[in-house]
Amino acid sequence: MAAISIAPAYERIYAATRQIPTGRVATYGTVAHLAGLPGQARLVGYALFRVALPDTEIPWHRVINAKGEISRAPSRHGSDWVQQARLLTEGIVFTADGKIPLAVYGWPRSLYLK
């Protein structure tokens, strides 16, 4: 009954990630919330790790951590730099600290309106 959403948890995360508009970024926590997994910021990170390589339609590079910084990791095989490059390509400018001003690029805007 109610086959409302028997979709894999990860797929919902991917769906939420695809909704991030170009030139904008969302945090893991936000994506988790949009995916219907409030508080599961970690799952988002886990899911994205499994998808990053065969990248298809998922703008995984638009997902960053709550600090407004790209989550670098040794296990990422350098995909973290690809993320940096892609964000720059979309017109996003990093601060001197290598961070992204969420107040400007954060999405959805409603979470960052002053």
Add this chain to the structure above:
DNA sequence: AATTTGACCATAA
């Protein structure tokens, strides 16, 4: 089937 793994966030000291 059990073990391993993995890109977070918030709080406390």
Add this chain to the structure above:
DNA sequence: GTTATGGCCAAAT
């Protein structure tokens, strides 16, 4: 400012 800790979950091997 850093460091440590708890919480949370699913997929790949």
